[in-house]
Amino acid sequence: MAESIKRVGVIGAGAMGCGVAHVSAIAGYDVHLIDIGKQQIERGLATINGNLARQVTSGKLSDDDRKKALKLITASTDLQDLASADIVIEAITEDEAEKRALYARLCPILKPETLLASNTSSFSITRLAAATDRPERFMGVHFMNPVPVMELVELVRGIATDEATFETAREFVRALGKTPTVSEDFPAFIVNRILLPMINEAIYVLYEGVGTVDHIDTAMKLGARHPMGPLELADFIGLDTCLSGMQMLHEGLADNKYRPCPLLVKYVDAGWLGRKSGRGFYDYRGEDPVPTR
Numbered sequence: 001m002a003e004s005i006k007r008v009g010v011i012g013a014g015a016m017g018c019g020v021a022h023v024s025a026i027a028g029y030d031v032h033l034i035d036i037g038k039q040q041i042e043r044g045l046a047t048i049n050g051n052l053a054r055q056v057t058s059g060k061l062s063d064d065d066r067k068k069a070l071k072l073i074t075a076s077t078d079l080q081d082l083a084s085a086d087i088v089i090e091a092i093t094e095d096e097a098e099k100r101a102l103y104a105r106l107c108p109i110l111k112p113e114t115l116l117a118s119n120t121s122s123f124s125i126t127r128l129a130a131a132t133d134r135p136e137r138f139m140g141v142h143f144m145n146p147v148p149v150m151e152l153v154e155l156v157r158g159i160a161t162d163e164a165t166f167e168t169a170r171e172f173v174r175a176l177g178k179t180p181t182v183s184e185d186f187p188a189f190i191v192n193r194i195l196l197p198m199i200n201e202a203i204y205v206l207y208e209g210v211g212t213v214d215h216i217d218t219a220m221k222l223g224a225r226h227p228m229g230p231l232e233l234a235d236f237i238g239l240d241t242c243l244s245g246m247q248m249l250h251e252g253l254a255d256n257k258y259r260p261c262p263l264l265v266k267y268v269d270a271g272w273l274g275r276k277s278g279r280g281f282y283d284y285r286g287e288d289p290v291p292t293r
């Protein structure tokens with residue numbers, strides 16, 4: 001375990017927050033998970049339960065360790081419950097105004113020495129840090145989805161992040177059994193700078209009628225050995241998160257090659273956000289996913 005960290009706070013009980021809570025508890029940390037509503041908390045705890053059980057079934061985790069991990073996780077809707085946290089990982093919706101508003105409410109509650117990290121996919125760490133009372137103890141700790149499976153975590157310093165904060169975060173990530181890499185604070189960092197334009201291009205391929213959802217995903221799975229097709233992956237990440245990342249690349253790098261595909265914009269406008277909303281490039285409401293185009 002990272003020496004100076006005992007209690008981990010996680011805000012946002014969606015795909016990423018649940019994953020971070022899951023791996024932190026397996027590593028032996030006390031974890032407190034926060035979301036805005038009871039329903040989100042219940043859904044999140046059910047996800048963690050299901051994923052831990054899956055690891056037991058596949059022999060990756062003993063049932064004893066599953067029980068121990070579950071005992072280490074508490075959850076609530078009250079930010080005050082993070083008053084004793086040593087590190088807080090923010091994993092709420094990819095919306096900069098929401099994140100800034102959250103930090104304004106959260107910072108007065110935290111201990112002055114608490115490290116605050118954002119799991120943002122694409123926002124400027126320096127700009128987010130400026131919305132806190134602790135820019136030197138703020139940084140990007142970017143986990144990959146699904147967290148219990150993916151080995152990588154990108155570490156991103158803001159302009160003010162101090163070295164002790166960076167080292168503590170790196171030690172914490174290693175204690176979770178993950179491999180850290182370092183990215184400079186540029187829009188979408190390294191993984192998403194490369195991955196999101198590929199996904200956006202796949203959506204253009206669909207939009208221009210070059211191929212169907214099925215043919216595009218099959219082509220990339222069988223032709224380029226990707227574990228998921230790009231449209232299936234977009235649905236898995238969340239189309240809102242993909243769009244926000246493309247917008248950050250487009251605005252931040254001022255280059256038209258990053259223009260979000262209008263079809264991606266339309267799907268997000270429709271509330272078709274992928275797996276989490278039941279519909280995206282596939283419709284998940286039946287037994288098997290059905291392509292929507």
Ligand SMILES: CC(=O)CC(=O)SCCNC(=O)CCNC(=O)[C@H](O)C(C)(C)COP(=O)(O)OP(=O)(O)OC[C@H]1O[C@@H](n2cnc3c(N)ncnc32)[C@H](O)[C@@H]1OP(=O)(O)O
Pocket residue numbers: 051054055058060120121143144145146147148149150191192195227228233237241
């Ligand atoms: C957007 C960002 O900011 C950054 C990002 O995260 S970009 C997205 C990065 N992620 C990817 O690219 C994922 C690409 N997909 C994959 O690697 C694989 O399809 C996958 C690992 C998700 C599933 O693999 P698979 O072989 O098709 O399925 P499956 O055999 O069922 O699962 C493999 C393991 O993943 C686990 N898993 C699958 N989906 C999971 C989920 N949603 N949550 C937790 N664990 C999951 C399974 O439990 C299984 O673990 P065990 O071996 O311990 O049982």
Ligand SMILES: NC(=O)C1=CN([C@@H]2O[C@H](COP(=O)(O)OP(=O)(O)OC[C@H]3O[C@@H](n4cnc5c(N)ncnc54)[C@H](OP(=O)(O)O)[C@@H]3O)[C@@H](O)[C@H]2O)C=CC1
Pocket residue numbers: 011012013014015016017034035036040090091092093094095098102119120121122142143144145236237238241276
């Ligand atoms: N999805 C991915 O593949 C990856 C995402 N990320 C990043 O991680 C973060 C979370 O993403 P993801 O888990 O996919 O998002 P989700 O939409 O799955 O989950 C976000 C959760 O946060 C809740 N929430 C929203 N606002 C607040 C708030 N003010 N306080 C507390 N909880 C709040 C949401 O509630 P409600 O549902 O009611 O809005 C939801 O439960 C984002 O910054 C994203 O960019 C990083 C790597 C990969």
